[in-house]
Amino acid sequence: MMNRFIIFSILIICGVSEIFAETCQKPEVIASAYVTEDATILTNVAFTTQFVLKCSNGVKGITLYAEVDGKSLPAARLSSDNKYQVSWTEDVKKARSGDYNIKLYDDERYAAIRKALRNGEDPNSVKPLVVVVLNNPGIYRGPWINSELLAVLLAALVSYSAFSSKFKLLA
Amino acid sequence: MKWHIIFAAFAAFLLMTYAEEEEAARLLVSKQLLNKYLVENMDIVIKYTVYNVGNAAALEVEITDNSFHPDHFTHVSGELNARIDRVPPYTNVSHIVVVRPRKFGYFNFTSAEVLYRHKEDAGSLQFAASSEPGEAIIVSFRDYDKQFSSHVIDWAAFAVMTLPSLAIPFALWYSSKSKYEKLLKPTRKH
Numbered sequence: 019m020m021n022r023f024i025i026f027s028i029l030i031i032c033g034v035s036e037i038f039a040e041t042c043q044k045p046e047v048i049a050s051a052y053v054t055e056d057a058t059i060l061t062n063v064a065f066t067t068q069f070v071l072k073c074s075n076g077v078k079g080i081t082l083y084a085e086v087d088g089k090s091l092p093a094a095r096l097s098s099d100n101k102y103q104v105s106w107t108e109d110v111k112k113a114r115s116g117d118y119n120i121k122l123y124d125d126e127r128y129a130a131i132r133k134a135l136r137n138g139e140d141p142n143s144v145k146p147l148v149v150v151v152l153n154n155p156g157i158y159r160g161p162w163i164n165s166e167l168l169a170v171l172l173a174a175l176v177s178y179s180a181f182s183s184k185f186k187l188l189a
Numbered sequence: 190m191k192w193h194i195i196f197a198a199f200a201a202f203l204l205m206t207y208a209e210e211e212e213a214a215r216l217l218v219s220k221q222l223l224n225k226y227l228v229e230n231m232d233i234v235i236k237y238t239v240y241n242v243g244n245a246a247a248l249e250v251e252i253t254d255n256s257f258h259p260d261h262f263t264h265v266s267g268e269l270n271a272r273i274d275r276v277p278p279y280t281n282v283s284h285i286v287v288v289r290p291r292k293f294g295y296f297n298f299t300s301a302e303v304l305y306r307h308k309e310d311a312g313s314l315q316f317a318a319s320s321e322p323g324e325a326i327i328v329s330f331r332d333y334d335k336q337f338s339s340h341v342i343d344w345a346a347f348a349v350m351t352l353p354s355l356a357i358p359f360a361l362w363y364s365s366k367s368k369y370e371k372l373l374k375p376t377r378k379h
Binding site: 051052054056058059060061062064065066068081091092094095096097103105106107160161164165166168169172176 | 223224225226227228231232234236252265266267268270271272273274275276282283284285286287333337339340341343344347348355
């Protein structure tokens with residue numbers, strides 16, 4: 019099977035300078051991701067990632083927002099403690115391969131981004147809480163050449179060489 | 190007569206303003222399968238989209254789908270129970286689950302359940318059901334493979350089978366050709 023779970027190494031960018039009781043300090047993330055690589059029977063490619071957020075100050079149950087390629091998505095909270103899921107779909111033809119950076123923001127940072135957008139400032143100035151990297155190794159859309167076509171081409175090649183050598187001998 | 194119409198319009202206007210004043214979230218939930226074919230042991234992508242058509246944010250939106258029994262489906266990625274803390278008004282959010290069917294045949298995809306708080310101070314939770322994708326056929330992997338696989342092995346077998354009828358005459362011809370060329374070469378020298 020081409021599809022498998024991939025465990026990712028995690029980039030941690032933490033710009034923790036303010037001391038707030040509710041902010042997550044030194045965030046650490048353990049993530050697993052899944053991409054539907056075999057897209058022969060799909061109309062959309064699904065990207066899902068699940069992760070557990072750990073904070074050094076033991077903060078739990080915070081609301082997280084994610085941003086991927088300019089799209090903002092909410093992180094859904096899962097049944098177990100501090101586990102989240104971020105998922106989205108893309109059209110099979112438009113899905114690119116490579117790394118996707120999932121930037122996660124908490125309430126405060128997300129508000130700062132929206133404020134920056136309202137005031138026409140650069141939203142990239144707000145540092146994300148954590149960045150999770152999802153790698154899409156490439157999507158399989160089926161064989162690029164039909165085996166029937168290949169067989170026909172081979173047969174044509176063999177018969178052409180046979181006939182041409184025969185006529186050369188007879189001439 | 191004219192007064193009636195004006196009165197009705199006025200009443201409608203009043204109703205509308207009253208309805209607008211009542212701030213509450215209203216969710217529409219859709220459940221979609223993003224597949225061209227459903228095949229045994231291959232990914233099925235299920236997308237739950239929550240639209241908030243109300244004028245207030247929906248809080249603690251919890252999506253639960255109990256329609257994928259572990260006997261019939263293996264769970265690949267994404268959880269069947271998820272909670273989104275806040276869905277702002279006039280926006281939509283989505284949640285994705287990937288499963289693989291264990292068996293083939295007809296399967297009725299039923300709706301998922303959504304519980305949410307439609308107001309900040311709402312005492313009880315609001316219940317909503319998603320749309321139903323309905324009954325669909327899950328094709329067995331064998332049938333799917335027969336129709337859509339690249340058949341490389343089949344064609345390779347075909348090539349191997351046709352090889353003797355091509356190679357044997359060619360070998361015979363080639364051996365006789367090289368034999369005659371050997372005979373020809375010394376005569377040319379003279």
